[in-house]
Amino acid sequence: MGWFQLYPPQDFEMTKSILDRAKAAGFHLLMITADVPVASIRERTKRAGLTMPPKITPKMIWEGIKHPIWSYYTLLNGLPRLRTIESYANNKDLQLVSGFVNNRLGGTLDWEYCKRVKEYWGDGPVVLKGILHPEDAAKAIEIGLDGIGVSNHGARQFNGAPAAIEALPPIVEVVNGKVPIIFDSGIRTGLDIMRAIRMGADFVLAGRAFVAAVAALGKYGGDHAAHILIDDLKNNMMQLGAANLDDVRTADLME
Ligand SMILES: Cc1cc2nc3c(=O)[nH]c(=O)nc-3n(C[C@H](O)[C@H](O)[C@H](O)COP(=O)(O)O)c2cc1C
Incomplete structure (x- = not known):
């Protein structure tokens, strides 16, 4: 079990070979990265x-x-x-x-490519990461993808991209519960997680929170970051009076 993330190669034979290796290594979920069409100038x-x-x-x-x-x-x-x-x-x-x-990765991702990858991957779920527009979310569902990753790559890729959290509500509306929505970009605290869940995400990813923790604490860093985030999430839920994430989703707030 595990998630494999694909930076789409231009050559589909190479794509197939990478997917074969990922399957053989035991990964069951494939995440196609749409948030890096080409390397950006950083x-x-x-x-x-x-x-x-x-x-x-x-x-x-x-x-x-x-x-x-x-x-x-x-x-x-x-x-x-x-x-x-x-x-x-x-x-x-x-x-x-x-x-x-x-030279050989990126620059090729389109719906046809996603369809081919989905077909080739077979039974396991395929998630598209990097969605910021509701029409793209609708299209991803239409071609049979299994999850929507709302992400702007942590605002590290394209300065003109919208904030992922602002892109979330219209995507939630279009997806309307058909597939899970994974929110990514800017998660630093448990309160950030609670807000994303409240706004319609099913769950979240975090990048730099874990990168920093692993840089500081090596192999213990990932668990440490997860504990900090979970403690903070639980604490904020208590402040709100929410016993579980469904309460977070449905709590009657003055908004
Ligand atoms: C050092 C670093 C390397 C990354 N490499 C990848 C990658 O190979 N593939 C990918 O899909 N995203 C990559 N990302 C982006 C993360 O998956 C994620 O979208 C982003 O970090 C989320 O924002 P956050 O850091 O604010 O949580 C990388 C991020 C960082 C900080």
């Missing part, structure tokens, strides 16, 4: 000196000295690798693989 990332592969600079060495545990594990495990893709690039060199990712 000035802050550039300013921070983040490159693929990472450049060894005096600053990086200094940071490594200041964070010996991180340095120890990085030396032990080696630099990160893009394992899903590197066999298609026929190379393990991170620079070549990331060039391959930029």
